[in-house]
Amino acid sequence: MSDELLSLTAAEQARRIESGEVSAAEAFDYWRGRAASDDLGAYLWVADEAPGDAGSFPPIAVKDLFCVKGVPSMAGSRILEGYRPPYTATSVENLQNAGIQVLGKTNQDEFAMGSSNENSGFGPVQNPWDRTRVPGGSSGGSAAAVAAGTAPWAIGTDTGGSIRQPASLCGIVGMKPTYGAVSRYGMIAFASSLDQCGPLTRDVTDAAILLSHLQGRDPCDSTSLGIEGGVALPTAERLDGLRFGIWGMEEPGLEPGVAEQVRATLAKIEELGGSVEPIELPNAGHGIAAYYVIAPAEASANLARYDGVRYGPRAAANGDLTALYEETRHDGFGEEVRRRIMIGTYALSSGYYEAYYGTAQKVRTRIAQDFAAAFEKVDFVVSPTSATVAFKLGERTQDPLAMYLSDYYTVPMPLAGIPAISIPCGLSEGLPVGFQIAGPAFSEARILDAAHALEKEIAFDGVPVR
Amino acid sequence: MNYEPVIGIEIHVQLRTRTKMFCGCSLSFGDQPNTHTCPICLGHPGTLPVTNAEAVHFALMIAMAFDCEIAPRSIFHRKNYFYPDLPKGYQISQYDIPLATAGHLGDVRIHRVHMEEDAAKLIHEGSSGRIHGAETSVVDFNRGGTPLVEIVTEPDLRSPSEAGEFGRLLQATLRRMGVSDVNMEEGSLRMDANVSIRPAGTETLGTKTELKNMNSFRFLERGIAAEIARQEQVLQGGGEVEQETLHYDPQSSTLTTLRSKEEAHDYRYFPEPDLVPVAPTDAMLERARAALPELPAARAERLERDLELPAETARLLAFRAELGDFFESAVQAANGEARTLANWTTNELAARIGDSDPAGTALEPGAFAELVVLVGEKKISASAGREVLDVLLAEGGSPSAVVEQKGLGRAESGELDEIVDRAIAENPDAVEKIRSGKPQAIGAIVGAVMRETKGRADGGEVQRMISEKIGA
Numbered sequence: 001m002s003d004e005l006l007s008l009t010a011a012e013q014a015r016r017i018e019s020g021e022v023s024a025a026e027a028f029d030y031w032r033g034r035a036a037s038d039d040l041g042a043y044l045w046v047a048d049e050a051p052g053d054a055g056s057f058p059p060i061a062v063k064d065l066f067c068v069k070g071v072p073s074m075a076g077s078r079i080l081e082g083y084r085p086p087y088t089a090t091s092v093e094n095l096q097n098a099g100i101q102v103l104g105k106t107n108q109d110e111f112a113m114g115s116s117n118e119n120s121g122f123g124p125v126q127n128p129w130d131r132t133r134v135p136g137g138s139s140g141g142s143a144a145a146v147a148a149g150t151a152p153w154a155i156g157t158d159t160g161g162s163i164r165q166p167a168s169l170c171g172i173v174g175m176k177p178t179y180g181a182v183s184r185y186g187m188i189a190f191a192s193s194l195d196q197c198g199p200l201t202r203d204v205t206d207a208a209i210l211l212s213h214l215q216g217r218d219p220c221d222s223t224s225l226g227i228e229g230g231v232a233l234p235t236a237e238r239l240d241g242l243r244f245g246i247w248g249m250e251e252p253g254l255e256p257g258v259a260e261q262v263r264a265t266l267a268k269i270e271e272l273g274g275s276v277e278p279i280e281l282p283n284a285g286h287g288i289a290a291y292y293v294i295a296p297a298e299a300s301a302n303l304a305r306y307d308g309v310r311y312g313p314r315a316a317a318n319g320d321l322t323a324l325y326e327e328t329r330h331d332g333f334g335e336e337v338r339r340r341i342m343i344g345t346y347a348l349s350s351g352y353y354e355a356y357y358g359t360a361q362k363v364r365t366r367i368a369q370d371f372a373a374a375f376e377k378v379d380f381v382v383s384p385t386s387a388t389v390a391f392k393l394g395e396r397t398q399d400p401l402a403m404y405l406s407d408y409y410t411v412p413m414p415l416a417g418i419p420a421i422s423i424p425c426g427l428s429e430g431l432p433v434g435f436q437i438a439g440p441a442f443s444e445a446r447i448l449d450a451a452h453a454l455e456k457e458i459a460f461d462g463v464p465v466r
Numbered sequence: 467m468n469y470e471p472v473i474g475i476e477i478h479v480q481l482r483t484r485t486k487m488f489c490g491c492s493l494s495f496g497d498q499p500n501t502h503t504c505p506i507c508l509g510h511p512g513t514l515p516v517t518n519a520e521a522v523h524f525a526l527m528i529a530m531a532f533d534c535e536i537a538p539r540s541i542f543h544r545k546n547y548f549y550p551d552l553p554k555g556y557q558i559s560q561y562d563i564p565l566a567t568a569g570h571l572g573d574v575r576i577h578r579v580h581m582e583e584d585a586a587k588l589i590h591e592g593s594s595g596r597i598h599g600a601e602t603s604v605v606d607f608n609r610g611g612t613p614l615v616e617i618v619t620e621p622d623l624r625s626p627s628e629a630g631e632f633g634r635l636l637q638a639t640l641r642r643m644g645v646s647d648v649n650m651e652e653g654s655l656r657m658d659a660n661v662s663i664r665p666a667g668t669e670t671l672g673t674k675t676e677l678k679n680m681n682s683f684r685f686l687e688r689g690i691a692a693e694i695a696r697q698e699q700v701l702q703g704g705g706e707v708e709q710e711t712l713h714y715d716p717q718s719s720t721l722t723t724l725r726s727k728e729e730a731h732d733y734r735y736f737p738e739p740d741l742v743p744v745a746p747t748d749a750m751l752e753r754a755r756a757a758l759p760e761l762p763a764a765r766a767e768r769l770e771r772d773l774e775l776p777a778e779t780a781r782l783l784a785f786r787a788e789l790g791d792f793f794e795s796a797v798q799a800a801n802g803e804a805r806t807l808a809n810w811t812t813n814e815l816a817a818r819i820g821d822s823d824p825a826g827t828a829l830e831p832g833a834f835a836e837l838v839v840l841v842g843e844k845k846i847s848a849s850a851g852r853e854v855l856d857v858l859l860a861e862g863g864s865p866s867a868v869v870e871q872k873g874l875g876r877a878e879s880g881e882l883d884e885i886v887d888r889a890i891a892e893n894p895d896a897v898e899k900i901r902s903g904k905p906q907a908i909g910a911i912v913g914a915v916m917r918e919t920k921g922r923a924d925g926g927e928v929q930r931m932i933s934e935k936i937g938a
Contacts, residue, residue, distance in 0.1 A: 067512040080511065087505050089512060188511040193739035221514050222742050298739055301544050304555020305509040309605070325548055348546070348734035357736060 024054035046104040055099030061151035065188040079332025089186020106141030115406035133390040136166030161410025164422035168385035168434020179417035183218030191295035234452035245279025245378035257428030293360035300344030385422040385434030474621035480654040486611035488515030499606035507611035509553030521613035526754035532569030575620035586610030626687040689714035773804040800835030828862030837865040
């Protein structure tokens, strides 16, 4: 019976649970077994048993940085080793209230800082399509688990592409909602003005279901707004009258195989009645530079609380306060996290603030204006999600700049606060290629509808060669 | 050379809200350590601050009390530094766009008013009581996250006593508004002073130093005086004042350096991305305005003008709001008699109740007014009035009933006549002395009469009667 669940989307499994063909507890148990069999390094913790009420949906894999009461929540960092929060994140609680229980906690780049999951304090994650390659990051564990069939669906967070890029590299759907659509309360912060929770799923309908339960105004998060009117499930099968602006096809780093799949997808848009035209985002090219000032600056403050005083491991330090801070933080943080804390601290320093942080904020405003201008002309801005397919483990670890460029196509949207989805659109050299669709703030329902229509037409076979 | 001190004050006020600035923990003073904490004020991973609306309300009231300009959108910043009393590694405070600017309290201009959160409390175990040299330091997070308003004056004060006066006016004003306990010893009101000196008659500002840790107005005045003297000595010795932060020790009257300019922190301020700007709506402004009571400075002026009280008495009643409230209720009950009532309030009543609130005694304002009228109309003597007041404070009731019960009514003239005659007859020596030109000898006869009447007679009247009877 149970192995049948593996071939179903979460929505389809929910229907079986509802009709009584399979009980929620059986479904939970099945997925618990699948998660426990993970050998990609995707999980950091798996539930021992189903909670009292197993819910009305199959359970969900949750990125490690979501706080879940009593469950290890370490944001992939040794500095939070053994930390079990006294409370649960609002987004996770919303899912639980909807009948979606926590299956396990997934591996990630430490504090969501990375594009390959190689910065995890608990080891890398392998890509199920090719175990010598990265799953992308930072939500690499969530993406790999869904792609490998060790989780029916998952949530992650996206700061500069951390949902969409791993979704693209693993051949699944990943969506970053509008900033403020989902509460950030209980998400261990990387960069507060950019972080946003979103779904990683097998198809667009599952993403819409998760988003409909995740979103909402939360009194515990002043920056949360929710999505007015909620999120309806997508039904569109045509794209008649919709205008798509294609961006970034001339970038030198774009792999020909990726470009080919993206162009094929553009042709499908036209087959479905949509129109495609090139669109300029004149300042998007500065996105990476601005992002790598703003995100580290905010992170340098967000990570200051990890001082060994109240929770987490503490260095011995022989009673010297400064040594306590230095040794605890040196031992607890990985190299990339330390690098970004230093970049951010520098960028905020007296005398440099305007030149770095001030300038980056201006670029951010310009990028938002670019999108606003684009959305005067088109309904969606589309592009590759990643310039390349999944790269080899270790390939970019010695070259931070090359790693940072992995987020070239995904960074502008969070800088502008707008939503975007990545859907698989084909294979290049046997590896998945992602297609990105971005829309104006709070256009999630329209993006999901367009992605739904396109998904049907693409008919991507999501099962990795195993 | 003659130097002129230039002083500005920075004040931290703990607000008396029900909960902390950015979380739902209740405020406390003196409770068991670490019993008023939650994941938010302990800086747990993933938590977010949410601004306390009541704290904004109180801060708006304060800004309005100073006639400040209120910013349409003020923003919170993060002030970054590492210290065990700061669980997030940054303090949420306001920086380049504070809640309010450009106000005044009396003649002193207010530079800015902004909101922030208090740090936790560190307790250092060891002989020094400071972190250096402590054997162990422990943290009590109860205080962490308490709403604070910081008030910064312009450098408008010119002497330690002006600074002290300003501090007292500020304290009385905030107390009247009910926004803070304003207790300096408990730390709900904290004052730092920026001090510089310059040659008298010049306009440029000298290098200033910052004085911390003065937990009473007396220490504030003394600390500033000591720092002025120190700076004068430095300049007269041909030296230069260094910009630094100083700690004033009231026990030894000494100033020690806490931080030099080189050691000043780079706080790396940047806008707090977890909070939205504070944008007061018309309704919020209206609510704050409506909540403002008459403030001490205005009240003193009114009492002096409308009730013709002496300035010092008016000020006393205005600065001790609960005494002033009691007084004004009594004035209403008595229909006038304000001056006598004011004297009785600030002298007899204040002497008996100390710092406590007269509303907390058994004495009713109407009864108090009636008592003062009885004395004023000479129905009872002043000393009998004081005795009645003691009874009323303890037991309440009406003054005339107490007078009757205790037989304190003024002696009738017939009765008094007899007593005076008897006293004259019993004191022939005194009579002789008065007649031979020593009028002060009358005291002995008056004393005898007063003893006999148990104070119910009026001293002046008795004296007049004696003089009449012996023809002196």
